[in-house]
Amino acid sequence: MSTVTGTDLQHAVEDVAAHLYVWALKDIPQDLRDALAAARLRETSIPGKRVLETIHRNVNIADRDNNLVCQDTGIAVYTCRVGEHFPLHPTRIYEGLRDGTARATVEHPLRSNAVHTITRENTGPNIGYRLPIVHWEFIPDWDGLDVKCIPKGSGSENMSFLKMCIPADGVKGIKQFVLESIVGAGGKPCPPGIVGVGIGGTADYAMYLAKEAITRPVGTRNSDPLVAQLEDELYGLLNETGIGPMGLGGDVTVLQCHIEHADTHMTLNPVAVNYQCWAARRASAHIAADGSVDFDREF
Amino acid sequence: MANHTVTFPVTDPNEILKLQAGDEVTVQGHIIGIRDRTQIRIFDQGVEPPMDLKGAFLLHTAPGVRKVAEHKYEKVCIGTTTSARMVRFTEPLGRQYGVRAICGKGGFPDEAIEPMHELGMVYFAIVGGAAALETTQIEEIEDVQWEELMPECLWKFRVKDFGPLTVGIDAHGNSLYRDVQTRARAKLEELYARL
Numbered sequence: 001m002s003t004v005t006g007t008d009l010q011h012a013v014e015d016v017a018a019h020l021y022v023w024a025l026k027d028i029p030q031d032l033r034d035a036l037a038a039a040r041l042r043e044t045s046i047p048g049k050r051v052l053e054t055i056h057r058n059v060n061i062a063d064r065d066n067n068l069v070c071q072d073t074g075i076a077v078y079t080c081r082v083g084e085h086f087p088l089h090p091t092r093i094y095e096g097l098r099d100g101t102a103r104a105t106v107e108h109p110l111r112s113n114a115v116h117t118i119t120r121e122n123t124g125p126n127i128g129y130r131l132p133i134v135h136w137e138f139i140p141d142w143d144g145l146d147v148k149c150i151p152k153g154s155g156s157e158n159m160s161f162l163k164m165c166i167p168a169d170g171v172k173g174i175k176q177f178v179l180e181s182i183v184g185a186g187g188k189p190c191p192p193g194i195v196g197v198g199i200g201g202t203a204d205y206a207m208y209l210a211k212e213a214i215t216r217p218v219g220t221r222n223s224d225p226l227v228a229q230l231e232d233e234l235y236g237l238l239n240e241t242g243i244g245p246m247g248l249g250g251d252v253t254v255l256q257c258h259i260e261h262a263d264t265h266m267t268l269n270p271v272a273v274n275y276q277c278w279a280a281r282r283a284s285a286h287i288a289a290d291g292s293v294d295f296d297r298e299f
Numbered sequence: 300m301a302n303h304t305v306t307f308p309v310t311d312p313n314e315i316l317k318l319q320a321g322d323e324v325t326v327q328g329h330i331i332g333i334r335d336r337t338q339i340r341i342f343d344q345g346v347e348p349p350m351d352l353k354g355a356f357l358l359h360t361a362p363g364v365r366k367v368a369e370h371k372y373e374k375v376c377i378g379t380t381t382s383a384r385m386v387r388f389t390e391p392l393g394r395q396y397g398v399r400a401i402c403g404k405g406g407f408p409d410e411a412i413e414p415m416h417e418l419g420m421v422y423f424a425i426v427g428g429a430a431a432l433e434t435t436q437i438e439e440i441e442d443v444q445w446e447e448l449m450p451e452c453l454w455k456f457r458v459k460d461f462g463p464l465t466v467g468i469d470a471h472g473n474s475l476y477r478d479v480q481t482r483a484r485a486k487l488e489e490l491y492a493r494l
């Protein structure tokens with residue numbers, strides 16, 4: 001019989017959040033490293049090659065010096081998959097994530113980016129009112145908890161776009177809006193990155209889905225074949241725009257295009273774009289009901 | 300596309316005029332860190348900057364630092380932010396204070412081209428997000444002013460082999476960003492026709 005208490009589990013969540021935040025900032029995932037290496041081989045423009053070569057050097061130096069890949073420690077975003085039988089209520093999971101984010105910020109130290117949205121005064125160690133941000137998913141017939149940390153940089157987050165297309169715009173309207181958004185963004189979101197697209201649902205939910213899309217391992221495909229086909233098409237089209245690495249012109253404008261979708265109202269056709277920079281940082285852990293932690297389990 | 304090394308601050312205008320859009324540049328000497336709130340204070344609130352900006356190289360940054368003594372900071376992780384938000388300060392930085400180079404990521408919109416041409420300034424593109432590398436090229440944080448704006452203070456860094464930078468906008472009216480956008484807009488028309 002387990003002797004783990006709610007307090008123990010909340011501490012485990014806090015420890016996990018503190019570790020994931022710093023880990024994500026320092027050690028980018030292998031699938032992303034592979035995508036950047038492939039981009040470096042494929043790029044032919046001189047400024048584009050210079051950028052991708054510098055990115056390669058930078059990732060290696062971050063490894064060598066145990067430093068952050070990018071100085072923007074971002075806004076802490078977590079996604080949680082909570083099992084129906086996980087023995088800690090989400091209110092306490094949230095507290096653990098918040099406390100872990102703050103602890104990592106103070107102990108490392110990490111740059112604190114959080115400010116009051118009106119006064120612009122700093123609100124403390126990367127936490128604040130409604131910060132960090134957590135996406136929740138609840139899993140039936142399960143007693144575990146999966147946590148993913150996505151420190152989201154502002155340069156790419158500023159390049160977020162929403163359009164309420166109409167049904168008559170169809171899929172063509174979706175494609176045009178994504179293309180127009182990425183060309184308009186130019187070098188600002190630190191290309192080549194992951195273009196997250198959310199389609200369907202409502203205005204707010206489409207953007208939520210776009211954010212979900214950027215948290216997937218690079219190059220994974222939506223399980224719906226129609227959506228997966230759209231991911232392939234947009235990926236190809238976006239790389240024909242010539243925006244290139246850091247917007248200096250070239251062959252590689254995006255590493256991938258990921259799409260998440262929801263069914264929608266018969267009169268709606270929402271499309272949201274959320275950009276993730278080349279330093280597409282993410283780190284995950286699994287917490288079992290007994291409080292044991294596995295840091296190598298991606299979801 | 301030539302390679303150059305330039306030491307800042309510059310006194311000879313030719314050090315800037317020799318640079319062409321697309322060239323690769325490595326920077327030595329001293330550079331000054333500046334960001335949104337720093338420039339809002341100078342230009343919107345009319346507060347004179349307590350650092351000499353003549354001939355200067357400005358970097359769009361808000362560094363991650365560790366405080367080690369009063370007014371003394373050590374680098375933790377120093378990188379570069381998106382420049383476009385700060386484009387409106389280009390002309391007064393050059394005209395009133397003699398700034399000669401602005402460095403950031405993502406580029407400046409076309410409104411920077413004319414003042415840079417007129418005043419003999421350049422925009423350097425750095426690789427956004429490549430902060431681990433950038434941090435190794437900053438030897439020391441020599442000065443900081445306006446600490447109450449932390450981390451958006453005025454910073455003075457001594458650098459060694461800072462780069463590689465790409466000349467994004469030169470002092471002759473050329474902009475890589477304008478060229479890329481012009482080509483991309485034409486391409487979009489072609490792509491839309493295929494959809």
